[in-house]
Amino acid sequence: MEKQYKVIVGLGSCGIAAGGLKVMEAIKAKQATTPVTVSVDETGCMGMCYKEVLVEIVNPDGKSYIYGNVTPDKVDRLFAEHIGNGQPITEWVVQGCDLKTSEDSFFDKQERIVLRRCGKINPESLDEAIAMDAYKAIGKAIKTMTPEQVIEEVLASGLRGRGGAGFPTGMKWKFANASKGSKKYIICNADEGDPGAFMDRSVLEGDPHAVLEGMMIAGYAIGADEAYIYARAEYPIAIKRLKIAIKAAEERGLLGKNVLGTNFNFKIKIKEGAGAFVCGEETALISSIEGKRGMPRIRPPFPAQSGLFGKPTNINNVETFANVAYIILNGAGSYNKYGTEKSKGTKVFALAGKIARGGLVEVPMGIALRDIIYEIGGGTSSGKPFKAVQMGGPSGGCIPAHLLDTIVDYDSVNQTGAIMGSGGMIVMDEDNCMVDIARYFLSFTQSESCGKCTFCKIGTNRMLEILTRLTTGEGREGDIELLEELSDQIRRNALCGLGQTAPNPVLTTLKYFRHEYEAHIKDKKCPAKQCRPLIKYVILEDKCIGCTACSRVCPVKAISGEPKKAHKIDSSLCTKCGACKEKCRFSAIEID
Amino acid sequence: MHNQEIQAAYGYLPKDVLDKMCEKTGMFPTQVMGVATFYSQFRLEPTGEHVIKICFGTACHVNGAEKVADALADELKVEFGGTTKDGKFTLETVACLGCCSLAPVIMIDEEAYGRLTPDSARKIIRDYYETGRA
Ligand SMILES: Cc1cc2nc3c(=O)[nH]c(=O)nc-3n(C[C@H](O)[C@H](O)[C@H](O)COP(=O)(O)O)c2cc1C
Ligand code: SF4
Ligand code: FES
Numbered sequence: 169m170e171k172q173y174k175v176i177v178g179l180g181s182c183g184i185a186a187g188g189l190k191v192m193e194a195i196k197a198k199q200a201t202t203p204v205t206v207s208v209d210e211t212g213c214m215g216m217c218y219k220e221v222l223v224e225i226v227n228p229d230g231k232s233y234i235y236g237n238v239t240p241d242k243v244d245r246l247f248a249e250h251i252g253n254g255q256p257i258t259e260w261v262v263q264g265c266d267l268k269t270s271e272d273s274f275f276d277k278q279e280r281i282v283l284r285r286c287g288k289i290n291p292e293s294l295d296e297a298i299a300m301d302a303y304k305a306i307g308k309a310i311k312t313m314t315p316e317q318v319i320e321e322v323l324a325s326g327l328r329g330r331g332g333a334g335f336p337t338g339m340k341w342k343f344a345n346a347s348k349g350s351k352k353y354i355i356c357n358a359d360e361g362d363p364g365a366f367m368d369r370s371v372l373e374g375d376p377h378a379v380l381e382g383m384m385i386a387g388y389a390i391g392a393d394e395a396y397i398y399a400r401a402e403y404p405i406a407i408k409r410l411k412i413a414i415k416a417a418e419e420r421g422l423l424g425k426n427v428l429g430t431n432f433n434f435k436i437k438i439k440e441g442a443g444a445f446v447c448g449e450e451t452a453l454i455s456s457i458e459g460k461r462g463m464p465r466i467r468p469p470f471p472a473q474s475g476l477f478g479k480p481t482n483i484n485n486v487e488t489f490a491n492v493a494y495i496i497l498n499g500a501g502s503y504n505k506y507g508t509e510k511s512k513g514t515k516v517f518a519l520a521g522k523i524a525r526g527g528l529v530e531v532p533m534g535i536a537l538r539d540i541i542y543e544i545g546g547g548t549s550s551g552k553p554f555k556a557v558q559m560g561g562p563s564g565g566c567i568p569a570h571l572l573d574t575i576v577d578y579d580s581v582n583q584t585g586a587i588m589g590s591g592g593m594i595v596m597d598e599d600n601c602m603v604d605i606a607r608y609f610l611s612f613t614q615s616e617s618c619g620k621c622t623f624c625k626i627g628t629n630r631m632l633e634i635l636t637r638l639t640t641g642e643g644r645e646g647d648i649e650l651l652e653e654l655s656d657q658i659r660r661n662a663l664c665g666l667g668q669t670a671p672n673p674v675l676t677t678l679k680y681f682r683h684e685y686e687a688h689i690k691d692k693k694c695p696a697k698q699c700r701p702l703i704k705y706v707i708l709e710d711k712c713i714g715c716t717a718c719s720r721v722c723p724v725k726a727i728s729g730e731p732k733k734a735h736k737i738d739s740s741l742c743t744k745c746g747a748c749k750e751k752c753r754f755s756a757i758e759i760d
Numbered sequence: 761m762h763n764q765e766i767q768a769a770y771g772y773l774p775k776d777v778l779d780k781m782c783e784k785t786g787m788f789p790t791q792v793m794g795v796a797t798f799y800s801q802f803r804l805e806p807t808g809e810h811v812i813k814i815c816f817g818t819a820c821h822v823n824g825a826e827k828v829a830d831a832l833a834d835e836l837k838v839e840f841g842g843t844t845k846d847g848k849f850t851l852e853t854v855a856c857l858g859c860c861s862l863a864p865v866i867m868i869d870e871e872a873y874g875r876l877t878p879d880s881a882r883k884i885i886r887d888y889y890e891t892g893r894a
Binding site: 217218443 | 763764794795798799800801802816817818819820821822823827830831834854855856857858859860861862863865870872873874877878879
């Protein structure tokens with residue numbers, strides 16, 4: 169093929185949400201009218217979600233440059249200067265092979281195993297995946313290794329489940345392998361229920377073949393010939409790309425009957441979830457695939473003994489599977505050279521919240537949280553002091569600033585009271601109220617509790633009532649103790665992880681930010697000035713010049729005053745929407 | 761789950777269709793309703809012409825989703841879960857749309873809008889009513 173320029177647009181969910189399709193349209197229009205031949209392609213998430221839309225231009229000699237914040241009106245200049253004159257537009261480049269940019273530190277500490285092909289290939293092209301080693305590992309496994317050797321390799325790698333609990337993957341496979349029965353199943357848990365986490369979605373969208381191959385290897389290891397991917401219904405792009413990937417692999421003889429000409433058969437089906445967080449729990453997920461209400465049941469029997477349709481079943485998370493082919497292909501040693509004694513390899517995190525560089529990052533285990541948040545993430549987006557990072561979503565907790573030297577491994581994170589979780593990392597600054605965040609998570613778990621256990625269903629409801637009371641200024645003496653008592657009882661008496669871990673967001677914020685709870689109760693004040701019933705918007709007379717901008721923007725007409733004279737807010741009308749404060753250019757509006 | 765297929769065809773789960781399904785499959789209405797009400801995806805009422813999903817995920821929450829939500833509810837004069845009188849919009853809340861780095865985010869039908877403020881969210885609705893396009 170003749171050497172030419174390649175233009176690649178990042179079209180993961182985030183790229184599309186930021187306007188990637190419009191950029192793609194503009195590029196295609198330009199491609200048609202440019203005298204030089206240019207190939208145009210798409211890829212998944214490149215990781216730098218904060219710079220979306222991202223466009224990579226690869227020169228005929230292979231040099232690559234990634235542009236950030238691309239909009240359709242920048243496309244002309246990209247074609248004229250970079251492709252026309254061979255001059256990369258350095259001020260727009262966020263990563264360039266021979267350029268230093270301010271964004272390089274985003275990648276410096278990252279190590280990409282799970283994301284090895286994410287953002288590098290067109291996820292809808294099997295050939296591009298194969299060119300980067302896809303399906304080599306399954307070939308190696310079925311042709312040169314016994315199932316037991318595969319399991320040994322995974323055990324030796326130290327890989328632990330990335331769905332949250334961190335159970336050793338090789339061990340799980342060993343149990344499923346040992347289970348008697350000619351029919352067994354593999355399930356990939358792609359329910360990704362933690363609201364604010366998008367690791368699994370990005371992997372599925374960016375490199376579906378990595379997950380499929382991991383599932384096949386697991387199938388070979390335990391003796392399963394059929395598999396399901398249970399995918400969140402809110403992930404239409406991931407589901408579409410998975411379907412394309414499955415079809416392409418089947419047509420190529422990589423999946424289905426007689427994989428690669430051997431007598432190994434493997435079929436993968438997709439099952440769409442229907443929006444219930446508890447279905448991420450493995451027994452609930454299984455019952456959901458069976459078409460029932462997704463409610464957890466008591467284990468044992470574990471899925472490895474009796475799972476889907478009563479057959480031995482091995483269930484792993486998306487990211488867990490995405491590691492497997494790398495381990496088999498490169499050997500356990502290439503994986504366990506990263507990490508700490510008990511937490512090997514790398515972990516993908518979805519950095520979001522009040523973070524300057526939000527996106528998808530993959531780091532070696534053992535890295536300090538501080539490095540993730542400051543070196544990679546660039547600190548808070550607001551520039552205000554960092555307050556806490558939430559890990560583990562509704563099952564996890566908030567880690568405060570003074571514990572930022574905590575390293576990323578299962579045990580160290582557990583010690584803080586949070587959990588590693590599946591990889592959601594939400595950064596909060598001083599404007600975020602910790603009582604509010606606890607209330608937020610409890611309202612989530614409360615509404616998602618399946619209702620099987622009294623302590624979970626009613627207990628979380630009671631906790632939510634108390635937290636709502638606190639955030640609305642109705643807090644009572646003794647509420648903190650009541651929260652602690654309820655937490656303890658729910659933890660001990662709930663059947664599944666949802667209930668058992670639901671109190672964690674409350675317990676960790678109580679542990680590190682007790683004074684905020686006390687201020688809500690005793691002083692009826694919200695120190696972060698976030699809880700609306702506890703705050704008041706006021707205009708500082710000496711700063712207000714009477715420009716009337718605020719009174720015009722107030723949706724409830726709570727602001728009055730004559731032009732050029734200081735204005736006033738009528739608190740009885742004010743809904744505390746904050747529109748005025750945002751509008752004011754003279755910092756004349758304050759929250760009291 | 762037959763419910764998913766019914767919803768894909770009708771946009772919601774009409775009662776008479778569910779009744780018919782029970783007749784045909786021999787399932788009990790309690791089983792069918794049990795599943796239909798367990799999952800948040802299923803609707804028992806038809807929606808407006810466009811569905812607005814406001815993300816209430818964690819990233820959006822800490823970036824002020826509540827204010828955006830209130831502004832939209834006020835602009836459209838509907839409650840969450842409700843449909844506007846003119847039948848144009850249904851306003852729903854969801855737990856994470858997966859574009860957390862653009863928080864706060866809403867999705868109108870299949871299109872996501874990110875980095876919103878209460879103001880810019882209102883503007884999207886006003887623009888719609890002016891141009892007739894979401
Ligand atoms: C309430 C609840 C929600 C869960 N949600 C998920 C999820 O969204 N994705 C996931 O992979 N695991 C989830 N899990 C964990 C699964 O039950 C299971 O442990 C995991 O899928 C096993 O895979 P792994 O060993 O590869 O981590 C959840 C558990 C509970 C209790
Ligand atoms: S702990 Fe909660 S979610 Fe889990 S089974 Fe019991 S009621 Fe259901
Ligand atoms: S939290 Fe809103 S998109 Fe994820």
